[in-house]
Amino acid sequence: GGDDSGSEGGSGSGSGGEAEGAIGVILPDTESSVRWESADRPALEAAFEEAGVEYDIQNAEGSADRMATIADSMITNGATVLAIVNLDSESGAAIQERAASSGVRTIDYDRLTLGGSADYYVSFDNTVVGELQGQGLQECLGSDTANIAYLNGSPTDNNATLFSEGAHSVLDEVSGYENVGEQAVPDWDPDEAVTIFDQLYTQAGGEIDGVYAANDGLAGAAISILERDGRAGEVPVTGQDATVEGLQAILAGDQCMTVYKSATQEAGALADAAIALVNGEDAETNGTTEDVEGGREVPSILLEPQSITADNVQDVIDDGGQTAEDVCTGEFASLCEDAGVS
């Protein structure tokens, strides 16, 4: 009942954007990984600027509530395509449901919303990330017997669970590997990780031969403890995100590997899909992903994460993930030279 569409005209005309509408992107937080603000945002902005579409990129700062608020705002603002990196599937699905009821099309970015209604899924495969980490650790360890400690990501982050599962799927297959301790680090906080690892190390009596750390921040914390006991470089540590610090630790030999997920690639893929949708076209996909909860196959654009060791640090720099200047500061300049990074 009541008044219908009559009142709508006023608020629709204000922003003077393109007739097709706009693209809204909601990034998840600033803690699980620094990439969202430091890599994805600029890459997306560049892609959208180039395509000349109106866009709006926001960060939910780790709060599902905030993400819903932002989604409402974007829909209010006239977004016609909404891409989200969900904080959990349920809240993601709720946002997509609300978007659908306003005629807004949605894309899952980086994380699949189980039970959701996204038109596309653009991502690196998180389980593959874990597998790469597992394989990397196995290579660095070399031997067939080793005590391994696990520093997982936040207990409240489903991706952390996926990473860990991927790594276990590789490392658990090696019969000589023993899991001597596994802890989740609340909020991916390196400050908490350092104490947690210190205690894992103490508990194991120092008999740890390899460390699975879910990202470079946690790896740095583990290396700090190893360094105290004169074992930095001797005990391989994994990582993820190819941060400056992570790359430097790899060059210095303290860290065994990291996983690089090119934000440029992923953001580019998202931009392509979103621009296609805004323009009322279909996006190009390279497969589907099963949504077990929603019982459907989601058209997907899947990208390959890359394992980075001292040998291919240059790849990250070539891709624009980091700059040589940032990585090769101060004492790392000579290491860069040795490794041929420029």
Next chain:
Amino acid sequence: MTTPLLQLRSVNKSFGNAHVLHDVDFDVHPGQVTALVGDNGAGKSTLVKVIAGIYGRDNGDYLFDGRPVDVSGPRDVAALGVEVVYQDLALCDNLDIVQNMFLGRETRKGVVLDETEMESRARETLASLSVRTVKSVRQSVASLSGGQRQTVAIAKAVLWNSRIVLLDEPTAALGVAQTRQVLDLVRRLADRGLGVVLISHNMGDVLEVADRVTALYLGRVAADVPTAQVNHSQIVELITAGRSGSLGIAENPATATV
């Protein structure tokens, strides 16, 4: 003479190292005003708080109507019909005069507070105590003058049908007219058969309204005599030295050596 309404027997009370009350015996008789006198720090307020259930006693008996009772807090004592005006008043600064006066015993209609009733009764009681400068009974007590606060505390205690009223220096901050009203009130209460305990440093007031005087000296009862049998200077001597002629603590412990 009738049995005392309230009797304390050999009550002791210490705060940590400080032994404040020593084997105190204290009686409150119905229809009488008992003056409790003593030097600063003698333990008068502590005794009142022990009676009121604010402080637990270390040992000793507490008899009401001749029967031992078990009091473990102010609510038990209030239930016995004992009302107290504390020296430190104990008002809630964030509440107004009416709210303070009826605190803990609000008049209700069903579950709803009966503000009409409370406000009228508060206004009556205050008027009877010569309060003339209070702007409104809905004023917060934080904004009252020292004497006005004291009047509110007194008004709060006399609102109820009680059997004993303890007044700890009730007129200390009061003006001349208000003091007069309170002394008259004290007498009226006793004449109505209540047991009244009045603490005061003003010997004139004590001699005027009290039937008995109990003197505390360094936490001990120095004397418990009918007012008729003592004069001004004897009481002062009891207060400051613990003894006066045949009255008081036999040997003055304060001057005894260890």
Next chain:
Amino acid sequence: MTTPLLQLRSVNKSFGNAHVLHDVDFDVHPGQVTALVGDNGAGKSTLVKVIAGIYGRDNGDYLFDGRPVDVSGPRDVAALGVEVVYQDLALCDNLDIVQNMFLGRETRKGVVLDETEMESRARETLASLSVRTVKSVRQSVASLSGGQRQTVAIAKAVLWNSRIVLLDEPTAALGVAQTRQVLDLVRRLADRGLGVVLISHNMGDVLEVADRVTALYLGRVAADVPTAQVNHSQIVELITAGRSGSLGIAENPATATV
């Protein structure tokens, strides 16, 4: 007669709707005890707090040694040499007696507090005020009796070389002996040339020690007379009715209609 040490001229003070002081003129003379009397809620404490810089005044002049001064807080007033004993005492319950007495003006050796000096001086001053039941000068003031707290507040104010001392009902909670000491002290201070203001509801005390009496009635000055020219009942009349014979407010505003 010498110029007054302190003069207030036409001072007004309101709290929100409540107009507490009306065009008050008030003088403090060196070497004299000025008694400030008035009913409960007349505005005596408010006047003291205005003088002390605790409350700002709405208008009116504040002259010290005949010169207008600009006071914006208690520190300015203390710097002029004015010490105050407040009715509400204003002690820090978490500090001990010595710490309270020297608060804001601690004795130091270099940057370090000179506890030795402070403790000895505190002990001397307290002993001179007949404090006999305090167990230790290192006791926290929270554990003191009403009278003991008041003595600490008084002791705090007389420790310093000041020119004016304002005492707001300093003896309200004191025992007989302690009251005597304070009254003597008040006289001694005036004899040393200080200006002393004494607020009290006890007319006996006022007549005994005061040189002048200033009576406040509902926030107005009803009279400012030498003690010699008034008797007990006249003062009481001034306090309760604002006028007495030829003295007082010409027409009693409280009974006038609008």
Next chain:
Amino acid sequence: MSTTTTSTDGGATKDSVAASDFAHDSTSAATMLDSLKGYVARVRGGDMGSLPAILGLAVLMVVFGLSNDRFFSLLNMANLVVQAGPIVLLAMGLVFVLLIGQIDLSAGVAGGVAAAATALTVANQGWPWYAAVALGILCGAVIGVVIGALVARLGIPSFVVTLAFFLGLQGVILRMIGQGGSVGVNDPVLRGLTIDTVPVTAGWVAAALLVVAFAVGSLLQHRRQVANRLQHHPFSVVLLRIATVAVVVLGLTGLLSLNRSVNPNFPITGIPWVLPLVVVLLLICTFVLDRTAFGRHLYAVGGNAEAARRAGINVPRMQVYAFMICSALAAVSGIVQSSYTGGVSTASGGGNTLLYAVGAAVIGGTSLFGGKGRAIHAVLGGVVIATIANGLGLLNQAAYINFLVTGIVLLVAASVDAISRRRRSASGL
């Protein structure tokens, strides 16, 4: 020097002196102007009440309205109503605890636990929504009782007790829904709380009833006060109040009755269900705090616990009740939140949820030191906080700018009263 007598000017000041005689205790400011003057004087005296929050809110709205023209769109205003719901409810609960001078750091996660219990019993046990909600609220209440008992009986500072619960309950949620997991809220009634609306006619009826009830109540009260010569406001002020309430209630209803959808095929009209829920709880809380002995005793405990004890109030019991009410309202808040986000995750109620809610109560005018606070404070402060998030969400800025701006805006909203307070402190009060 001789006797001096001071006579004052007769006319102008006489009535105030006459009024100050207690026997003629002034029971009413005679006119609306007097009443206004009294209010201004009170404000200048530092008794600001809810004024800073209202002014802060107005400033915020103007700023956001100027920086984004969608801010005042119907859809966004409706969003704001829904978004403010959970924080308002949580803050309302906290008011009870703050009122008695305590703090409850665990209220947010207690709400998370309650929401998880509700969502899980609906999803897995197939309970009907009302039973599940009852269970959730019960969970909250029990948590509150335990906290209250620990604070009241053992005397552990509430900061420590509730910090322990803040951590422990996060463990409970993790256990309930598994690491990194989440539970969906799919029950139509529960979801509908935030995404469905009250039928437009029903909304109008309810709004009209509310206004009429308020008007009748106010007028009756005023008549009784006048009849018994009690303290009362002038009649004009009573009328003004009624008018204000009518304008706000009917205006909001009117706005929310227009179609606000951006999708022409899917009209949205009517009041979101969460609004009547908040209004009803606000009325109940206000009634309890203002009109019952229980509420009076809460204020007394917060103002002077020792005085309350001496007045025969069972202080420990009041503490237990306060924590119980707080956690129960937090449970409602958690359930509303889960309705809005469509699910409960392991992070629900954690993070800064609680700090924001306490901040809301304090901005509204509630004191952290006890004895001062009202349910409406939670509403005002909660709307301020929700407006910041809502408005910033429209501005499209980098995360660090959002953090910065949130902080600054919070400060500005809270310091609107700075000028009058500064005057007060300059005058040495």
Next chain:
Amino acid sequence: MSTTTTSTDGGATKDSVAASDFAHDSTSAATMLDSLKGYVARVRGGDMGSLPAILGLAVLMVVFGLSNDRFFSLLNMANLVVQAGPIVLLAMGLVFVLLIGQIDLSAGVAGGVAAAATALTVANQGWPWYAAVALGILCGAVIGVVIGALVARLGIPSFVVTLAFFLGLQGVILRMIGQGGSVGVNDPVLRGLTIDTVPVTAGWVAAALLVVAFAVGSLLQHRRQVANRLQHHPFSVVLLRIATVAVVVLGLTGLLSLNRSVNPNFPITGIPWVLPLVVVLLLICTFVLDRTAFGRHLYAVGGNAEAARRAGINVPRMQVYAFMICSALAAVSGIVQSSYTGGVSTASGGGNTLLYAVGAAVIGGTSLFGGKGRAIHAVLGGVVIATIANGLGLLNQAAYINFLVTGIVLLVAASVDAISRRRRSASGL
């Protein structure tokens, strides 16, 4: 009824009455036994001081020691010392703010900002460590001054001001570290703070000096007190104190001088540098609070701000100083934390850091309502909190169990004093 006179038994009670005459003010408990009795009486009267924290710590240590045999290993005890460092320092700063009845929610992130400033200037600008540290501490102090000024001059509640800063400063850290996501701390001196140790001989010398200084100071003070007939402890108590300090200091030095490394090729001996840092700051803070007028005024402001104002203390200035000291110590804490973590991330100082630190101060015995607190409280409470994380870390349990156990252990540690308090409240005090 006739006159009754009450005479008391002469002997037993006489001396206490004599002592209660003020002229003979008792200046000393005569014997150690008296002193002990006095202490017991004080404790039973509810004045627990640091006792609950110490008992709680003992209980915790026993429980963890029993459940894991590595807990009491040399390496782990040394870990504990380092791990407790940052929280102890942060809590020590908070004590200053809590002491004046305020709270600083932003101290943790202020520490993060300071650590970021330090790390960035070392890494990018190539500043020497001392200049960078000075900059970091300056950052902290400036933040504190701004907060203090807002609280003191504008009168905004510190909860709201510091909540705003808590959010705003997170934006600042994000902006500062932005691109890299984290900054490594590679400077050998800064890193060495937590991973290097004082040479063993130097450690022994310092420990011995400390003990001697304490002994001489105590004895001199005692002599002065006796000479001036001031309040003092019995000589035996003074000796006992000196002995306790000597045992703790020398014992700890001795333990930390043994090789504790689990890596046979890399012996670790000596006191971690962070321990002397904490000890020095503890001594300075204790000195400031106990022995200077400034410290005395802080207590006064917290005990009764109005009384402090009337005594001529510049209350707003004290507030600014308190916040400044708090943030400066938070900066030191942040730098120590970054040394241990090996870097600063955008999450530094956020999350629950602050709640833990306030909890530490409160468990140690500091009051949230002002006027009561000591620097040593921060040390005791901080060690309690660090022990929980340390002990749990050895047990290697699932995340939800860690949360639960942390909450429960915190509660238990804080409620060790429950029994004596319960007695107190039963007796109606």
